[in-house]
Amino acid sequence: MKPATLSLICLGALLGAATVHAGQIYKWVDSTGQVTYSSSPPPAGAQVEKVTVPPPPTQEEVSQARERAQRDEEQARALESRRREQEAARKAEEARLKALQESQQPMVIEKHVPQQPNYYYPVNPRPGTPADRPRPKPVPR
Structure with a gap:
């Protein structure tokens, strides 16, 4: 419920109570x-x-309530306008950042790795096996 509507309802209830x-x-x-x-x-x-x-409330209390309601309405209007200004500034900043990102070209980094065809990885024996196994002895005939 908006503050202006709430203040008008309270003011109406206050004035209605004054007539009882x-x-x-x-x-x-x-x-x-x-x-x-x-x-x-x-x-x-x-x-x-x-x-x-x-x-019932006195005329002074009724006038004070009216002044409070009017101040509340003015404050609500000021807060609403400030919120709209902040929203517009936020949207403008988002548009600026989006335009800045779109204007930048993506940077391509090429990495050239020369081919080395004569290089082979070293062959290492598996752990736990001897590197040079003895040749089997020939079987006598």
């Missing part, structure tokens, strides 16, 4: 258990509780 006269209010519970509030006296035999109603 401060008469006697009765509260009682009937036989079905329903709680009833009324300005007329309850039926005989009901347990009655008198509720005191606060006095």
